[in-house]
Amino acid sequence: MKPVTLKQIAEQLGISVTTVSKALKDYPDVSKKTKKLVKQLAETLNYKPNSFAVTLRTKESKTIGLIIPEVVHHFFSNVIKGIIAQAEKKGYLVIILQSNESYDLEKQQIELLLSKRVDGVLISLANATGDYKHLNDLIAQEVPLVMFDKIAKIVNCSKVIINDRKAAYTATKHLIDIGCKRIAHFRGPLLPQNSIDRFLGYKQALIDHNITYDPSLVYICDCSVKSFEEGKQSANQLLKDHTNVDGIFINTDLVAIGAMTEFQKNGVRIPEDIAIVGFSNWFMSSVISPTLSTIDQPGYQMGKEAFKLLYKEMKSKKQNLPIEYKTVELETGLIKRESTKKN
Amino acid sequence: MKPVTLKQIAEQLGISVTTVSKALKDYPDVSKKTKKLVKQLAETLNYKPNSFAVTLRTKESKTIGLIIPEVVHHFFSNVIKGIIAQAEKKGYLVIILQSNESYDLEKQQIELLLSKRVDGVLISLANATGDYKHLNDLIAQEVPLVMFDKIAKIVNCSKVIINDRKAAYTATKHLIDIGCKRIAHFRGPLLPQNSIDRFLGYKQALIDHNITYDPSLVYICDCSVKSFEEGKQSANQLLKDHTNVDGIFINTDLVAIGAMTEFQKNGVRIPEDIAIVGFSNWFMSSVISPTLSTIDQPGYQMGKEAFKLLYKEMKSKKQNLPIEYKTVELETGLIKRESTKKN
DNA sequence: CTGAAAGCGCTTACAG
DNA sequence: CTGAAAGCGCTTACAG
Structure with missing residues (x-):
């Protein structure tokens, strides 16, 4: 059953393709009677214009x-x-x-x-x-x-x-507000603008609140499909590198959840020992334990x-x-x- | 900058559109020399065939x-x-x-x-x-x-x-194997085949293991976007309706996670008081607490x-x-x- | 080896 | 109010 064309309708009605085309598009210069006939037949034959032909003419896909x-x-x-x-x-x-x-x-x-x-x-x-x-x-x-x-x-x-920078600033400031003194950051890869901006927001919040920025507290996560695993790894590395970190702002929720899992496995209490803020508000963040503070991204x-x-x-x-x-x-x-x- | 067409290439080279078309498609009846010229020019002009024209001819989109x-x-x-x-x-x-x-x-x-x-x-x-x-x-x-x-x-x-039926059977049997005696089911809506099949698998597992099937233990969740909320509601209802349920097979993970949240809020221990198996193996299920047993759906x-x-x-x-x-x-x-x- | 011609299904400026 | 004609950009059977 091949799709119906204008030509077929025209032939059945004994009129021209031009008129059929115009009738279907309600051109004012077609008689009401013709329009009605054409539309009826198009309906019964279940006519659908061939979108490729239309595109070819109109240049709009x-x-x-x-x-x-x-x-x-x-x-x-x-x-x-x-x-x-x-x-x-x-x-x-x-x-x-x-x-x-x-x-x-x-x-x-x-x-x-x-x-x-x-x-x-x-x-x-x-x-x-x-x-x-x-x-x-x-x-x-x-x-x-x-x-x-x-x-x-x-x-x-x-x-x-x-505004990634502002949001990251807010997240980091929240950690400062609840009393964190030594705040780490798990950042995203080097290239994307938003992981750069989130890092800058983190840094700015520290500076504005008289906390020295310490590059050794910044960990890079590639945030690929393996985000969750990377969160675990970075958390592990952080535990080896530092003993006094009490807050982390993490580039995305999935990495944060990986990190939380690893911390809990190692007996680190959240938020008592380390408080955590994620980014993006994935649904998951509201149902894990403890629930994850985060930035809502619409x-x-x-x-x-x-x-x-x-x-x-x-x-x-x-x-x-x-x-x-x-x-x-x-x-x-x-x-x-x-x-x-x-x- | 309008897209380049075959015609333009043909004109610049002083040959026909036909030959250009054939040259680009490596037809055997075009001379090597012509092919080379055509391909080079197509390359420099960044020629891309108009897919709508192609489709219109070839009937393949x-x-x-x-x-x-x-x-x-x-x-x-x-x-x-x-x-x-x-x-x-x-x-x-x-x-x-x-x-x-x-x-x-x-x-x-x-x-x-x-x-x-x-x-x-x-x-x-x-x-x-x-x-x-x-x-x-x-x-x-x-x-x-x-x-x-x-x-x-x-x-x-x-x-x-x-095989939804078989998978549901396996899930329910697992609950039976770990000692559950009174097993509820949160099923999906009435129409879809897979929620029907999962229900049937659940029922069959009970029957095969000499557990009486009790319709009052089956709750319907519409499993729309509100799955999580529905899980909570059904859990709540179940707590009101029954006191001796010790296992639930739940149609999808998201509903199961909602139910777990609600049970925990009410002091019901999982799995000690009620054991739960979900369906689909959402990533989330591996990171919540307790982690959720489920059926892996590829x-x-x-x-x-x-x-x-x-x-x-x-x-x-x-x-x-x-x-x-x-x-x-x-x-x-x-x-x-x-x-x-x-x- | 090359190209003129027909045609895919539609739209629209133009003539009548 | 109606329709013949051109054309969108391509492909391909056919002639030379």
């Missing part, structure tokens, strides 16, 4: 591409959900690609999307991405691009972010905002209006739980 | 649709990951749609995919889906379809599943297998070979953890 480092991830899956919900509202479909934190894959995937002629691209960078030629190529080809969460400041496009909303920005750009492009790049900053909040409840 | 009840979900996000990884290998792109457990949305999304002329569809049914006309329409239009995890036995297509592998089956069908269709429907059953395993560690 009504499809966008989404490149994301990791799908199995509480934060990112919320972003995905926000994006597809918003895209659906506007009649757009979303092709999802996973970069696996690899620069090479990310690059290839941009190529793929380019050749698929998507109307726009949404991306959160891989940890390994330090070169932005592939993104600038996209922009040069006038494909609307919006970056979210893991962005590159240097790339000239719209962005949706949180994934769903970020997805929605990112699509909205992209939609505006796609619309402007279609109307040949100038495109202005915007950066939307979403609010985060400190969530206090048992892992920082002293006294 | 190299894109498949995926409809899934929920994206923010440990099991399903693993399935997604498996699908896009496998699809990418074979040069297919994946459009993801979320049905939100709604039958109406699911139906609309099938329509959408149909009009987008995807080469195939992968689906896991919404809880609310009890009518299968939309799926049979797809099949009637000869669009390859593979169902996974949440399937309808009655629909005639390929499927990837686990999400990533299920995604891979589902795409593989779909790929075969798409290939057969292209070659006009008959399509044979297959059902692949994946292995599950019981994972014993603290929540069932008696003595």
